[in-house]
Amino acid sequence: MNEIARPPSPRPTTQAAEGVPRMRWTLAEFERLTELGILTQSDSIELIGGELVPMSPKGNRHEVVRGAILNWLRRNLPDQFDLHAEPGWRASEADYFEPDFLIGPRGCSPTSIRPEDVVLLIEIAHSSLRFDTSTKACGYARLGVCEYWAVNAETLGTRVHRQPTADGYASASDVSASDDLAAALVPGLSVKLSDLRIDRD
Numbered sequence: 460m461n462e463i464a465r466p467p468s469p470r471p472t473t474q475a476a477e478g479v480p481r482m483r484w485t486l487a488e489f490e491r492l493t494e495l496g497i498l499t500q501s502d503s504i505e506l507i508g509g510e511l512v513p514m515s516p517k518g519n520r521h522e523v524v525r526g527a528i529l530n531w532l533r534r535n536l537p538d539q540f541d542l543h544a545e546p547g548w549r550a551s552e553a554d555y556f557e558p559d560f561l562i563g564p565r566g567c568s569p570t571s572i573r574p575e576d577v578v579l580l581i582e583i584a585h586s587s588l589r590f591d592t593s594t595k596a597c598g599y600a601r602l603g604v605c606e607y608w609a610v611n612a613e614t615l616g617t618r619v620h621r622q623p624t625a626d627g628y629a630s631a632s633d634v635s636a637s638d639d640l641a642a643a644l645v646p647g648l649s650v651k652l653s654d655l656r657i658d659r660d
Contacts, residue, residue, distance in 0.1 A: 483509035486552050506555040507598045514557070515587040524612040525559055525583045527655045532560065535648060540578060543569035550574050550602050556595075559583045562645065574602035578644045585612040592618050592631075600628045606643055615652040 489506045492498045503514040517525075532542050543561045546569035550556055560581040563572045580599060584591040591609045599607045600623040607620040607628070615636035621643060622629035634640045641649035 509553040520612045521585045527657045580607045597627045
């Protein structure tokens with residue numbers, strides 16, 4: 460007796476704020492798209508909660524601020540921590556991020572470190588500021604990243620996110636460029652971004 464073929468299960472979906480269902484992707488499927496050449500490095504796409512999200516182009520101001528912060532971190536980060544710049548971080552089976560900076564314990568893997576072991580994530584935001592302080596912040600909180608900074612490349616003000624929950628960060632405070640910006644889990648790592656003397660472009 461021939462068995463009746465069952466139709467394949469529908470692909471799981473995600474649902475955006477406007478309520479429209481979207482096709483859900485896994486990290487393995489995302490990486491396969493890259494292997495096949497469908498996605499390339501020039502596409503600059505992240506996987507956030509199972510959704511493919513194109514990133515904003517990095518303009519000159521972003522790179523100037525990023526360079527200044529990178530130099531400061533290299534000079535001041537204690538030896539027991541590692542700094543990774545723009546790692547391809549596979550945070551979960553449904554998340555792939557390329558944060559500007561990821562700081563973790565010495566010897567940590569920049570691509571597969573567990574979210575709860577990340578000491579600090581930093582994003583430099585210019586045109587992407589609203590996205591980085593909303594959607595991306597919620598994604599990092601959902602994963603359990605303890606501390607996340609979103610630096611406004613224009614003003615050098617920083618939104619500091621702490622106390623992650625499944626619904627977002629319980630604490631989000633704004634630190635101006637002239638105030639002390641200190642990492643909660645990195646002893647002695649503190650700066651006034653205005654002191655970095657970042658040139659206007």
